Amino acid sequence: MTEPTKKVATAAKPPRAGMGRPKGSLNKTTAILKDAILQAATDAGDGDMAAYLSQQARINPGPFLSLLGKVLPMQVVGDPDAPLHTVTRIELVAPDHDDSQD
Numbered sequence: 001m002t003e004p005t006k007k008v009a010t011a012a013k014p015p016r017a018g019m020g021r022p023k024g025s026l027n028k029t030t031a032i033l034k035d036a037i038l039q040a041a042t043d044a045g046d047g048d049m050a051a052y053l054s055q056q057a058r059i060n061p062g063p064f065l066s067l068l069g070k071v072l073p074m075q076v077v078g079d080p081d082a083p084l085h086t087v088t089r090i091e092l093v094a095p096d097h098d099d100s101q102d
Contacts, residue, residue, distance in 0.1 A: 041053065
C-alpha cells in the first residue's frame with residue numbers, strides 16, 4: 001500500500017522576488033555616496049566643482065588622471081556616416097651633424 005503524500009506549506013513570494021535590480025541601476029547606498037562626494041567637491045570649490053577639480057589636477061596630477069581614466073568612456077564611437085581615416089607613416093631621418101665640432 002502506498003503512503004499518502006504530504007503537502008509542504010510554502011510562503012507565497014512577491015511576484016518579482018529574486019529578480020534583483022535592473023542592470024545598470026545604482027545601489028541606493030552607492031547613489032547616496034556619489035551625491036555626497038559630488039557635493040563635497042562643489043563645496044570645496046566654493047560652489048564651483050570645476051574650479052576645485054582644476055586645482056586638484058595641478059596639485060595631485062597622478063590621482064586626478066586616475067579619476068579621469070575612470071570617468072572617460074571605455075570605447076570611442078564615431079559617426080558611421082563620417083568615419084575617421086587614419087594614416088600611419090614611418091620615415092627614416094638622418095641624424096643632424098654638428099659641423100662646429102669638426
